Amino acid sequence: MRFDVAPGPHTAPIASVPITMRRVLYALAPAALAHVWFFGSGFAINFVVATVTALAAEAAVLRLRRRPTRVPLNDCSAIVTAALLSFAIPPLAPWWIPAFGAFCAIVVAKHLYGGLGRNLFNPAMVGYVVLLISFPAELTQWIPPRMGDLDYQHLAFLAHLSYSLTGALPTDVTVDALTRATPLDLVKEGLRSAQTYSEIRAGSLFGGIAGRGWEWINSFIALGGLYLLYTGTIRWQIPIMLLVGLLFPATLLWLFDPDRFATPGFHLFSGATLLGAFFIATDPVSAAESDRGRLIYGAGIGFLTYCIRTWGGYPDGMAFSVLLMNSAVPLIDRYTRPRIYGRD
Amino acid sequence: MLEYTPDRRPTGGLRLPAHKEASTAQPIARGFVPRTLVLALQQHQGPPTTPVVRRGERVLRGQVVARARALRSAAVHASTSGHVRAIEDRLVPSVHAVHRTRCIVIDADGEDEPLPPGAGSAWPEDPEKQLKSIRDGGIVGLGGGVFPTAEKLGPQTPCKVLIINGVECEPYISCDDMLMREAAAEIVDGALIMRELLAAPECIVAVERDKPQAIEALLEAGRASGDASLRLADIPTIYPTGGERQLVEMLTGEEVPSTHYPSEIGYICQNVGTAFAVHRLVRAGEPLLSRVVTVAGDGIARPQNVETPIGTPIGELIEFCGGYRGDVDRLILGGSMMGYALPNDEMPITKGSNCLIAAARTEVRQDFSERFCIRCGNCGTACPARLLPQELLRAARDNDHALLDEFGLTDCIECGCCDVICPSHIPLTEVFRNAKFAHARYQRQEVFSAETQQRFRRHEERERADVQRGKDLQDQIRHEVETDEPARQQAIEAAIERARQRRSQDTDSE
Ligand code: SF4
Ligand code: SF4
Numbered sequence: 071m072r073f074d075v076a077p078g079p080h081t082a083p084i085a086s087v088p089i090t091m092r093r094v095l096y097a098l099a100p101a102a103l104a105h106v107w108f109f110g111s112g113f114a115i116n117f118v119v120a121t122v123t124a125l126a127a128e129a130a131v132l133r134l135r136r137r138p139t140r141v142p143l144n145d146c147s148a149i150v151t152a153a154l155l156s157f158a159i160p161p162l163a164p165w166w167i168p169a170f171g172a173f174c175a176i177v178v179a180k181h182l183y184g185g186l187g188r189n190l191f192n193p194a195m196v197g198y199v200v201l202l203i204s205f206p207a208e209l210t211q212w213i214p215p216r217m218g219d220l221d222y223q224h225l226a227f228l229a230h231l232s233y234s235l236t237g238a239l240p241t242d243v244t245v246d247a248l249t250r251a252t253p254l255d256l257v258k259e260g261l262r263s264a265q266t267y268s269e270i271r272a273g274s275l276f277g278g279i280a281g282r283g284w285e286w287i288n289s290f291i292a293l294g295g296l297y298l299l300y301t302g303t304i305r306w307q308i309p310i311m312l313l314v315g316l317l318f319p320a321t322l323l324w325l326f327d328p329d330r331f332a333t334p335g336f337h338l339f340s341g342a343t344l345l346g347a348f349f350i351a352t353d354p355v356s357a358a359e360s361d362r363g364r365l366i367y368g369a370g371i372g373f374l375t376y377c378i379r380t381w382g383g384y385p386d387g388m389a390f391s392v393l394l395m396n397s398a399v400p401l402i403d404r405y406t407r408p409r410i411y412g413r414d
Numbered sequence: 415m416l417e418y419t420p421d422r423r424p425t426g427g428l429r430l431p432a433h434k435e436a437s438t439a440q441p442i443a444r445g446f447v448p449r450t451l452v453l454a455l456q457q458h459q460g461p462p463t464t465p466v467v468r469r470g471e472r473v474l475r476g477q478v479v480a481r482a483r484a485l486r487s488a489a490v491h492a493s494t495s496g497h498v499r500a501i502e503d504r505l506v507p508s509v510h511a512v513h514r515t516r517c518i519v520i521d522a523d524g525e526d527e528p529l530p531p532g533a534g535s536a537w538p539e540d541p542e543k544q545l546k547s548i549r550d551g552g553i554v555g556l557g558g559g560v561f562p563t564a565e566k567l568g569p570q571t572p573c574k575v576l577i578i579n580g581v582e583c584e585p586y587i588s589c590d591d592m593l594m595r596e597a598a599a600e601i602v603d604g605a606l607i608m609r610e611l612l613a614a615p616e617c618i619v620a621v622e623r624d625k626p627q628a629i630e631a632l633l634e635a636g637r638a639s640g641d642a643s644l645r646l647a648d649i650p651t652i653y654p655t656g657g658e659r660q661l662v663e664m665l666t667g668e669e670v671p672s673t674h675y676p677s678e679i680g681y682i683c684q685n686v687g688t689a690f691a692v693h694r695l696v697r698a699g700e701p702l703l704s705r706v707v708t709v710a711g712d713g714i715a716r717p718q719n720v721e722t723p724i725g726t727p728i729g730e731l732i733e734f735c736g737g738y739r740g741d742v743d744r745l746i747l748g749g750s751m752m753g754y755a756l757p758n759d760e761m762p763i764t765k766g767s768n769c770l771i772a773a774a775r776t777e778v779r780q781d782f783s784e785r786f787c788i789r790c791g792n793c794g795t796a797c798p799a800r801l802l803p804q805e806l807l808r809a810a811r812d813n814d815h816a817l818l819d820e821f822g823l824t825d826c827i828e829c830g831c832c833d834v835i836c837p838s839h840i841p842l843t844e845v846f847r848n849a850k851f852a853h854a855r856y857q858r859q860e861v862f863s864a865e866t867q868q869r870f871r872r873h874e875e876r877e878r879a880d881v882q883r884g885k886d887l888q889d890q891i892r893h894e895v896e897t898d899e900p901a902r903q904q905a906i907e908a909a910i911e912r913a914r915q916r917r918s919q920d921t922d923s924e
Contacts, residue, residue, distance in 0.1 A: 071729065071738070071758060071759050072757060072758045073742065073743075073744055073745045073755065073756060073757060073758060073759070074743070074744065074755070075744070075754075075755035075756070075757055076744060076755055076778070076779075077754075077755075077841060077843070077844040077847070078746075078750070078751065078752065078753060078754055078755070078830060078843065078844075079750060079751045079752070079830030079833050079834055079843060080744060080746050080750045080751075080753065080755065080771070080773060080777070080778045080779075081430075081585070081750045081751070081777070081778060081779065081834055082776075082777070082778065082779050082780075083779060083833075083834055083835075083836065083837075083839050084834055084835060085792065085835055085836070085837040086837050086838075086839065087785055087788060087837045087838055089837070090790075090837050141783065141785060142785075145785065185786060186785075186786055186788060187785075187786030187787050187788045187789060187838075188786065305791075305795070354788050354789050354790035354791060355788050355789050357789070357791075359789055359791050359794065359802060359804060359805070360791065360794055360802065361791070361794070361795060364791070407802065408794070408800040408801075408802070409800060410672070410799060410800055410801060410822040410825050411425065411659065411663070411669055411672075411798070411799040411800050411825060412659065412669045412670050412671050412672040412674075412799075412825060413671075413672050413822065413825065
């Protein structure tokens with residue numbers, strides 16, 4: 071009897087890119103729901119706009135580059151980028167903010183470098199930083215979480231939608247009346263104007279550990295991260311070292327002067343710490359390649375984030391830290407190459 | 415025998431579905447006699463054997479049909495009785511691929527008549543003769559490497575540890591497991607014989623933890639042997655810890671240098687099947703006539719382990735196991751990770767064939783589309799040689815030979831771990847296998863062109879030196895002529911004279 075031959079190994083592969091990406095999306099889902107619950111439908115609208123733009127941009131670029139579109143499009147990586155971007159954008163944003171961010175992420179950060187797998191920088195973070203630099207005003211329009219201001223009037227879904235599409239708000243509301251500083255902003259400004267940390271913390275936007283609402287969203291993000299770790303979708307090196315890199319200096323300085331520095335718990339549950347640790351820095355394409363390299367890469371991001379938060383000009387520094395460490399990856403890779411078995 | 419757990423974790427590797435339940439559900443099937451034998455003259459790593467039978471001759475079970483040359487060789491025996499039909503070239507599976515080689519084809523007569531008792535030589539006293547006897551007994555490494563066993567037991571290198579490899583980490587293969595369960599005492603005896611030959615101070619039997627019955631049987635046999643220095647290491651169930659280099663690292667913490675064999679640094683690895691064969695040879699005078707082969711896969715009617723006479727055509731063995739079942743997608747020789755697909759089932763089982771998988775569609779990869787590498791690093795984490803497969807991949811696809819060297823292409827053991835774990839479904843192992851060929855060719859060319867260049871350079875230098883010498887001479891003459899008036903006059907006269915002569919010669923010849 072004759073048989074077809076094929077090269078080994080003779081077994082079905084045990085992992086695939088679409089499955090990995092889908093797992094990332096599942097892991098983000100609880101945090102996304104929490105986001106909508108605390109901050110209204112803005113997140114959902116931004117996510118839809120970003121996803122549509124990302125997929126359309128990807129299809130268009132692939133077409134332009136004369137590449138097959140089906141396989142890259144169904145790997146879900148564009149949707150993951152859109153989701154991460156949506157977590158970074160304030161819920162109250164005109165539609166072109168997520169659209170422009172997603173466009174930059176896909177076209178500039180991803181395809182100008184050669185597509186998935188070739189990009190040097192994390193696409194979502196490139197998109198976010200471009201937005202942050204180009205439209206600083208729109209990117210600081212955060213609204214308070216449900217339960218933050220007791221007399222605060224939340225926008226309904228339709229009002230969110232109409233603001234997103236046309237910029238129109240219900241007649242008796244102004245943007246200024248809606249927006250509030252984020253907890254990170256408050257801490258930064260407060261410490262700068264010589265308030266003590268505990269004074270700042272007494273504000274109504276704060277919950278048990280960090281910002282109200284944020285604590286919950288970030289807890290769900292951590293839960294999603296644990297799911298990714300458990301399923302082997304990500305490995306521990308980057309998230310753990312990122313947290314160590316951030317919390318170690320945070321704890322030291324807080325112990326040194328609890329009035330002038332925020333608690334490690336606040337850092338852990340504020341801003342993009344957990345999202346960065348489990349979802350952003352773990353983007354394999356732009357991270358260091360060896361396990362040892364990933365320890366350094368993660369620690370670097372955590373440490374830089376802490377520095378930017380504490381002494382830099384921005385309240386959060388995750389995006390900048392990730393991009394900075396992205397650019398250090400070739401160097402890290404060069405010096406952390408594992409020693410080959412049986413060689414000196 | 416002492417059981418212990420090595421306190422090291424293997425480097426890289428994967429936990430893979432074992433696929434061994436079906437073939438280990440019943441004892442090894444014995445007494446199978448094929449209708450035909452195809453005995454390749456070269457079933458070992460080394461020079462081929464010399465046939466000593468003629469066409470039409472009747473041979474008996476156990477009779478030598480091809481003699482071993484002096485070194486790095488192992489004799490071939492008729493594994494059942496019959497008549498030699500032909501001595502011809504055939505396709506035969508060897509370690510990494512099918513190759514064409516000379517074979518003795520025997521029509522078995524079904525009587526399975528053995529050589530008369532006492533025909534085999536007794537186990538000699540002298541170690542030199544003992545090695546020869548192993549060579550003549552046709553014994554080679556039965557784990558798949560088919561390295562002549564006598565060569566590994568020779569006195570060249572002092573042996574620190576004799577490692578009896580019963581790890582059998584690759585999916586589907588269970589022949590060693592079954593042999594350990596059923597013939598533990600024989601294996602221990604064979605191990606002790608080899609240990610004595612090597613004068614090894616230590617002997618470790620390594621078995622994977624997922625084989626409790628084998629471990630139990632070996633411990634029992636070890637206790638019965640009364641040898642206190644034997645030890646049994648239970649190894650974590652991670653593929654490919656059974657690879658020689660991986661096993662040495664696991665057991666001793668020492669790495670085998672890239673450029674060496676384990677035996678060159680004092681670690682001799684022998685497969686449990688080999689130990690069994692040595693026992694048979696020494697205690698019963700029986701050469702290597704058969705081996706246990708695992709017949710497995712969803713495409714086989716009755717998966718099981720069969721004691722198979724060497725040279726049995728694969729088709730006959732499959733038939734013995736109830737034939738094919740359903741759609742067989744691939745016929746694989748060896749395990750699912752390192753084995754290779756056979757083009758047909760007419761080839762024979764050789765000494766190195768440990769497993770045969772008739773794989774159904776669902777068991778093997780069907781979709782061969784691949785995506786870009788997303789640099790996830792899974793491959794590097796899984797690589798037992800601590801390579802960075804994604805970097806090797808890039809170097810291989812760019813044909814960058816300097817980078818291939820730097821990233822250790824030749825250190826890849828082609829275990830396939832990176833391949834099955836890759837989420838982009840890049841056929842990494844296949845790429846590396848091909849790259850190794852291309853790289854070897856490139857290096858040969860490099861050596862060749864370096865030699866040619868050197869030759870050319872030497873030639874050029876010689877020529878330049880010649881030219882220089884000529885110039886120097888001319889310069890010297892010119893210098894003499896220019897500085898010396900009488901000599902100049904002389905030279906002019908000599909030139910005029912020469913011209914005149916030439917002219918007169920020209921006129922003479924007209
Ligand atoms: S496993 Fe595949 S996708 Fe991941 S780094 Fe290796 S080659 Fe690239
Ligand atoms: S096939 Fe080679 S590169 Fe891949 S895991 Fe095995 S040794 Fe490493």
